[in-house]
Amino acid sequence: MILCAGESLIDMVPQDGAFRPLAGGAVYNTAIALGRLGQPTGYLWPISRDPFGEQILRPLAEAGVSTDLCPRTDRLTTLALVTLTNGEARYSFYDEGSAGRMLMPDDIGPLPDSVRALFAGGISLVPDPCGATIEALIKAHHARLPVMIDPNIRPFFITDPDAYRARLSRLLPMADIVKMSADDLEWLHPDLSAEEAARRILASGPLLVLQTGGEAGAKAIWAGETVSAPAVRTTVADTIGAGDTFNAGVLASLDRQGILSKAGIAAITPAQIHAALTLGAEAASVTVSRPGANPPWAHEMPQSA
Structure with a gap:
């Protein structure tokens, strides 16, 4: 299975003068998207x-995502209070001492042999101790397992940019x-163009x-010529969870092509890359066509997927 390690939280979204709680989090969204696409997935x-916490667990169970590795705790769930100013979302986080924030290395047991790939990212990489714990998890397993990282950088959440850039330079x-x-690349390497920044990371x-x-x-x-795939045209409701769903589509494609391994990715071809980008774009197009982070189920995907 593909193991997604990273944040889940509750977005408190304004609605009719009050707030509506919605389960979210970048890595959480990717796990649900993978499960809905039919890939064996763990969280x-x-x-x-x-x-x-119960509200967070329900969509995971519905998508068939294993939560066997999730430690349970009496610490409170992280809340992200969303306010809209001229249509632009701003966030206030209630995270100090939360369940996720306090993830420690001792909370993570040995990974089962069924784990074949690791996905991580999001704001879970930023604060400690959880950021250091996810970093240690990747360090312990990257030599054996293929790893995908999406930092999904949120500058408003980063109190020490130098420390976070240093963490990313290790991760x-x-x-x-x-x-x-493009925004992530600009934040990480403000002195470079997006292309130059991407090549420096490569x-x-x-x-x-x-x-x-x-x-x-x-x-x-x-290492080869740049491979591109267009976005799929659709009527956009909002872009919440689009990138997270794209990640799931890429991983699902690599898995279906039988190349989600260290050796498979090392020998990848342009056609295989294009197929992965295409499935990612097709899955993301469904998510943006409806409100909130609501990734597609397998039966909702285009026939080409």
Whole structure:
């Protein structure tokens, strides 16, 4: 199975003068998208015993995602209070001492042999102790398992940019696949163009650097010529969870092609990369066509997927 290690939380979204709680989190969204696409998937993140923890667990169970590796805790679920200013979302996090924030190495047991790939990223990489714990997990397993990382950088959540850039400088070379948006690349390397930044990351060790650009589609920078795939045209409700779903589509495609392994990614061809980017784009197009992070089920995907 593909193990997704990283944050889940509750987004408190404004609705009719009050707030509506919605389960979310970048890595959580990717896990659910993978499960809905029919891929064997596991999730690793502390889940609170509070009512919000139960709300987080339900969609995972419905998507067939294993939560056997999730430690349960009496610490509270992280809340992200969303406010809209001229249509732009701003977030206030209630995270100090939360279930996820306090993830420690002792909370993670041995990974079962069924784990064949590791996905990580999101804001779970930023604060400690959880950030250091996920870093240690990747360090312990990257030599054996293919690793995909999507930092999904949220500058408002980063209190020490230098420390986080240092963490990414350690993490990204341990990944086989790195996904970055143009905004991520600009934050990480403000002195470089997006192309230059992607190639600098590639030179540090990953085999594929995937750059996403919304309507501009996605491209893969790797040892060969750049491979591109267009975005799938659709009526956009919002873009919440689009990148997370794209990640799931890429991983699902690699798995279905039988190349989700260290050796498989090392020997990947342009056609295989294009197929992965295409499935990612097709899955993301379904998510953006409806409100919130609501990834497609396998039966909702285009026939080409």
